[in-house]
Amino acid sequence: xxVPFFRPEIGREEMDEVMAVxxxxxxxxxxxxxxxxxxxxxxxxxxxxVALNSATAALHLAVEALGxxxxxxxxxxxxxxxxxxxxxxxxxxxxxxxxxDPVTLNLDFGDAREKLxxxxxxxxxxxxPAGARVVGIIPVHVGGLMLDVRAVEALAAEHGLWVVEDAAxxxxxxxxxAPAAAxxxxxxxxxxxSCFSFYANKTITTGEGGMATTSxxxxxxxxxxxxxxxxxxxxxxxxxxxxxxxxxxxxxGFKYNLTDVAAAIGIHQLARAEELRIRRExxxxxxxxxxxxxxxxxxxxxxPDRIHSWHLFPIRLRLDRLAIDRNAFIxxxxxxxxxxxxxxxxxxLHPYYEETFGWRPQDLPTATAVWERLVSLPxxxxxxxxxxxxxxxTVRELCRVHRRAAASAAx
Numbered sequence: 001x002x003v004p005f006f007r008p009e010i011g012r013e014e015m016d017e018v019m020a021v022x023x024x025x026x027x028x029x030x031x032x033x034x035x036x037x038x039x040x041x042x043x044x045x046x047x048x049x050v051a052l053n054s055a056t057a058a059l060h061l062a063v064e065a066l067g068x069x070x071x072x073x074x075x076x077x078x079x080x081x082x083x084x085x086x087x088x089x090x091x092x093x094x095x096x097x098x099x100x101d102p103v104t105l106n107l108d109f110g111d112a113r114e115k116l117x118x119x120x121x122x123x124x125x126x127x128x129p130a131g132a133r134v135v136g137i138i139p140v141h142v143g144g145l146m147l148d149v150r151a152v153e154a155l156a157a158e159h160g161l162w163v164v165e166d167a168a169x170x171x172x173x174x175x176x177x178a179p180a181a182a183x184x185x186x187x188x189x190x191x192x193x194s195c196f197s198f199y200a201n202k203t204i205t206t207g208e209g210g211m212a213t214t215s216x217x218x219x220x221x222x223x224x225x226x227x228x229x230x231x232x233x234x235x236x237x238x239x240x241x242x243x244x245x246x247x248x249x250x251x252x253g254f255k256y257n258l259t260d261v262a263a264a265i266g267i268h269q270l271a272r273a274e275e276l277r278i279r280r281e282x283x284x285x286x287x288x289x290x291x292x293x294x295x296x297x298x299x300x301x302x303x304p305d306r307i308h309s310w311h312l313f314p315i316r317l318r319l320d321r322l323a324i325d326r327n328a329f330i331x332x333x334x335x336x337x338x339x340x341x342x343x344x345x346x347x348x349l350h351p352y353y354e355e356t357f358g359w360r361p362q363d364l365p366t367a368t369a370v371w372e373r374l375v376s377l378p379x380x381x382x383x384x385x386x387x388x389x390x391x392x393x394t395v396r397e398l399c400r401v402h403r404r405a406a407a408s409a410a411x
Contacts, residue, residue: 003387005339006201006380009276010265017264024260029228032263037211039270043172044187046194046213048220051263052227055168055197055210056083057256059138060090062164062193062212065222068093068135073128075115075137075161077107078346078364079371084138084166085347093135094128094357097348099364103301105314106147107139108366109155116159126357136162141170141186143300143343144203144309149190150177165190168197169311171204172273176305183307187213193223198262201380203277203309204269206262226253279381280310283388287313287377290392296321296399298373312343313379315395316370324402326372333375336394341376 021032033051041049052058068074070092076085079100088095096119099111116134118124139152156163167173167186174183187194193216198209214220225231230253269276288299298316302308317326324332326342333340346367348359361368377391 001386001390002337003339003378003383003391004380005341005376005378007382008200008205009380009382010205011268011272013268013271014265017268018261021260021264027261028259029257030260032260032267033258036258036263036266036270039267040196040211041213043270043273044185044194044213045189046187047215048213048217050212050220050223050227051258051266052210052212052256053208053258053262054083054199054256055166055195056087057227057254058193058195058210058212058223059083059164059166060087060254061223061226061256062195062214062219063087063091063093063136063138064226065219066136066162066164066192071129071132072136073119073132073134075107075112075134076347077138077140078348078359078367079105079107079142079344080140080166080347081168081344082347082350083168084140085353088138094132095347095353096124096126096128096134097346097353097357097359097364100142100346100367100370102366102370104145104147105142105370106145109148109151111364111366112137112155125363126359128357134159134161136164138164138166139191140166140168141173143312143314144169144173145301145303146170146173146175146186146306146308149175149184152191163191165194167194168199168202168210170309171196171202172277172307173309174307179305189215192216193219198266198269203280203311204266204273206258206266206269209258209262209266225250227256229253229255276381277307277309280379281308283379283381283383284308284310284313286388287379287392290388291315291395294396294399296403297395310379312376314343314374314376316373317375319373321404322399322402323404324398326375329398329402330375332398333394336398338391338394339378342371342374343376344371346371 037049072093076095078097085095122130170186198206230251232248
């Protein structure tokens with residue numbers, strides 16, 4: 001059996017909506033994008049939603065709108081995808097890489113404070129000017145498990161930082177600060193700007209796409225302006241009637257707009273978002289149940305004060321119990337027909353951050369150690385029972401076959 005790492009679920013409603021867009025003659029940013037923005041904003045409880053062609057675009061526009069300047073510094077988790085830090089570099093600022101929590105893989109707030117102290121005292125191991133002004137933090141909800149929003153708020157308040165959430169994995173996801181408290185949705189006032197992804201393998205998809213949400217009128221206006229060349233009005237407003245044909249360039253903006261073709265898919269994905277999340281949650285529960293007694297593994301956490309989006313199902317190999325390394329384990333998974341990946345090689349272990357800033361493996365020891373154990377297993381809403389069983393059985397068998405003799409005797 002072949003189980004892909006991910007298989008998007010596109011229904012008849014999405015297909016019909018795309019065909020309606022194609023027949024309409026208006027393919028780029030227009031009425032479907034406006035509808036998608038309005039409905040997504042309602043879904044996360046945000047007054048403003050700006051549809052874009054990627055979450056990277058959302059992150060870039062967010063930090064630009066917040067006034068990030070060359071020479072500034074921003075706290076960024078090392079355990080993340082390229083986009084989270086590269087948008088800081090787009091504006092000539094410095095990402096200060098922060099280690100991860102060993103259980104959740106989300107940002108370690110103790111290490112964040114230590115990095116700030118080290119920068120102030122001139123002891124930061126990276127080549128970042130000692131006088132660099134730290135202005136913000138970009139936390140990531142790894143795999144769709146929301147981090148502690150109160151801890152983010154406390155750190156930001158303590159050091160006068162703005163917060164931009166990389167919520168690429170976290171729709172729909174929620175958290176609550178106490179058992180009796182109300183659930184708070186990701187994007188519902190949890191940061192200055194929350195940035196979501198609709199890439200092909202995300203929890204809902206538009207093929208390529210993203211969304212920036214905010215409760216700040218000025219930030220929303222700036223991001224919308226800069227998303228399309230800094231023009232005073234977009235093509236749909238100019239040609240659909242009600243406004244004049246003319247426009248003004250108000251700033252040197254970017255080409256980050258989402259198309260109506262993409263939004264047509266997103267509208268109906270959004271309508272099924274909670275249904276799709278529940279199905280991923282059930283698959284995660286099945287995988288956890290099937291693998292709970294495999295002593296060579298650590299399974300992803302699912303704390304009761306979080307509603308997990310389950311974009312990823314990352315297991316961690318206990319390499320001290322296995323006579324095989326992570327890369328060989330992945331090769332054998334793939335040979336058995338199980339698609340898989342790794343999320344992620346930490347940023348400080350990539351050539352750019354090593355060579356440009358001088359980050360070393362020992363500067364972020366938890367991420368350095370844990371990434372060598374990580375394997376992301378398949379999880380997607382259309383994953384059937386035979387596929388779940390094949391994934392679990394394959395992982396279990398590989399652990400049995402490659403169990404260290406000493407570990408086997410001890411057990």
